Amino acid sequence: MPILAAxxxxxPVPATERPTPQADDVRLIGVTMSYARGREICGQGERAxxxxxxxxxAVRSFRMLSDGRRQICDFYLPGDIFGIELGGERRETAEAxxxxxxxxxxxxxxxxxxxxxxxxQLWRLAVAELQRxxxxxxxxxxxxxxxxxxxxxxxxxxxxxxxxxxELPMSxxxxxxxxxxxIETVSRSLTQLQAIGMIKxxxxxxxxxxxxxxxxDLCE
Amino acid sequence: MPILAAxxxxxPVPATERPTPQADDVRLIGVTMSYARGREICGQGERAxxxxxxxxxAVRSFRMLSDGRRQICDFYLPGDIFGIELGGERRETAEAxxxxxxxxxxxxxxxxxxxxxxxxQLWRLAVAELQRxxxxxxxxxxxxxxxxxxxxxxxxxxxxxxxxxxELPMSxxxxxxxxxxxIETVSRSLTQLQAIGMIKxxxxxxxxxxxxxxxxDLCE
DNA sequence: CGCTCTATTGAGTGGGGTCAAATAAGGTGG
DNA sequence: CCACCTTATTTGACCCCACTCAATAGAGCG
Numbered sequence: 001m002p003i004l005a006a007x008x009x010x011x012p013v014p015a016t017e018r019p020t021p022q023a024d025d026v027r028l029i030g031v032t033m034s035y036a037r038g039r040e041i042c043g044q045g046e047r048a049x050x051x052x053x054x055x056x057x058a059v060r061s062f063r064m065l066s067d068g069r070r071q072i073c074d075f076y077l078p079g080d081i082f083g084i085e086l087g088g089e090r091r092e093t094a095e096a097x098x099x100x101x102x103x104x105x106x107x108x109x110x111x112x113x114x115x116x117x118x119x120x121q122l123w124r125l126a127v128a129e130l131q132r133x134x135x136x137x138x139x140x141x142x143x144x145x146x147x148x149x150x151x152x153x154x155x156x157x158x159x160x161x162x163x164x165x166x167e168l169p170m171s172x173x174x175x176x177x178x179x180x181x182x183i184e185t186v187s188r189s190l191t192q193l194q195a196i197g198m199i200k201x202x203x204x205x206x207x208x209x210x211x212x213x214x215x216x217d218l219c220e
Numbered sequence: 221m222p223i224l225a226a227x228x229x230x231x232p233v234p235a236t237e238r239p240t241p242q243a244d245d246v247r248l249i250g251v252t253m254s255y256a257r258g259r260e261i262c263g264q265g266e267r268a269x270x271x272x273x274x275x276x277x278a279v280r281s282f283r284m285l286s287d288g289r290r291q292i293c294d295f296y297l298p299g300d301i302f303g304i305e306l307g308g309e310r311r312e313t314a315e316a317x318x319x320x321x322x323x324x325x326x327x328x329x330x331x332x333x334x335x336x337x338x339x340x341q342l343w344r345l346a347v348a349e350l351q352r353x354x355x356x357x358x359x360x361x362x363x364x365x366x367x368x369x370x371x372x373x374x375x376x377x378x379x380x381x382x383x384x385x386x387e388l389p390m391s392x393x394x395x396x397x398x399x400x401x402x403i404e405t406v407s408r409s410l411t412q413l414q415a416i417g418m419i420k421x422x423x424x425x426x427x428x429x430x431x432x433x434x435x436x437d438l439c440e
Numbered sequence: 441c442g443c444t445c446t447a448t449t450g451a452g453t454g455g456g457g458t459c460a461a462a463t464a465a466g467g468t469g470g
Numbered sequence: 471c472c473a474c475c476t477t478a479t480t481t482g483a484c485c486c487c488a489c490t491c492a493a494t495a496g497a498g499c500g
Binding site: 063065066067069070071073084085086091092119120122123124126127128129130131133134136137138140141142143177178179180220 | 283285286287289290291293304305306311312339340342343344346347348349350351353354356357358360361362363397398399400440
């Protein structure tokens with residue numbers, strides 16, 4: 001019998017089978033599932049049969065080169081929808097950053113519908129993700145290490161709606177693989193931003209933005 | 221009276237007013253316009269009232285940081301559609317790489333339609349562009365200079381359907397701004413790829429891929 | 441308290457950037 | 471068609487930001 005499973009588990013656990021009470025943006029009907037920290041949600045090369053909405057926790061989505069270099073494409077936070085692909089095969093792997101609860105819906109429930117409004121919702125979703133990806137391209141292509149870290153913090157603060165006190169759901173390694181840097185460089189950039197009074201690092205998952213506006217200005 | 225204008229002109233010139241005879245992918249109804257090399261097609265911050273399909277020539281789409289650093293998000297080649305935005309404002313500027321002919325359609329003709337199949341076409345278009353952008357992220361985040369240039373050449377060859385003889389529609393500066401490098405590094409990478417027998421540079425706009433498969437392998 | 445995992449800091453290196461000069465490729469006007 | 475001018479590309483010399491390798495310091499957990 002499915003239960004709401006917030007406990008650490010080795011395999012994904014169905015949590016409830018009711019559709020979400022309120023659908024914010026896109027109406028998803030599916031099953032909520034729990035994933036333990038680090039667990040794979042869906043893998044590169046698999047058939048893309050489901051789409052996901054983050055209820056609690058956080059997710060990283062990434063691709064790897066054959067020699068092991070990893071690039072994180074995006075992090076997904078509560079409210080975000082991910083996993084909508086064009087063709088049948090997934091191009092990215094998604095993993096839970098922390099213990100995470102997802103709403104899992106059949107892809108067919110979304111895509112095969114001859115429903116104009118729904119298709120437009122999907123389109124909006126795709127365009128919004130495209131814009132995020134293009135911001136990412138700008139950051140990776142033309143910003144220095146500390147600018148990348150600054151823009152990352154600003155973006156995360158906006159998305160979490162957390163104001164000036166950020167609790168990072170991801171490790172330094174994840175940030176590095178998102179920003180195209182190494183963990184050492186991420187760490188040094190944080191130290192440097194702290195030195196110029198932009199932020200205050202209080203434990204490795206806690207960051208206070210002392211001057212959010214100035215931080216945003218760093219990214220132009 | 222609008223004419224088919226292939227001549228160099230200072231301002232965009234309407235070419236014909238008939239809809240395209242055959243629509244490949246998305247049925248666009250609009251006006252064909254000619255743009256001289258270097259001319260702006262639409263600018264960052266403007267209202268996004270039109271969408272564009274490349275008939276002849278090529279287009280670069282880019283964003284700039286306040287200090288002048290430029291990041292090219294994508295190049296658009298004959299057959300490609302671009303300029304579909306979510307909100308009202310454009311986030312990127314588009315310019316003609318060479319003398320270019322575009323089919324220009326009103327955005328409203330696409331978006332306001334309550335047409336399921338059309339909305340799905342739009343969605344496919346957006347997802348396809350998203351996938352290209354995510355490939356770009358992987359390249360910028362985790363590949364070395366010569367790997368970037370190699371993957372760029374392979375991708376361009378695929379898209380142009382040109383086989384092993386590539387005619388580049390863009391300058392070294394454009395390539396550099398697309399790949400997050402400098403022109404000097406692009407040039408050195410090309411020289412290096414030539415030195416190991418991968419390509420043959422014959423004039424700055426002509427590149428022959430001697431070993432296309434090996435070149436693709438460089439990008440893993 | 442000790443073990444393990446993660447993050448920070450330090451020292452040294454190298455890939456790609458900067459600056460500058462040489463070369464090649466286009467245009468333009470005579 | 472050629473000489474001249476302008477712009478784009480290549481090459482060289484040198485430097486610096488970010489990477490690598492290594493050691494230290496915290497954090498989390500049993």
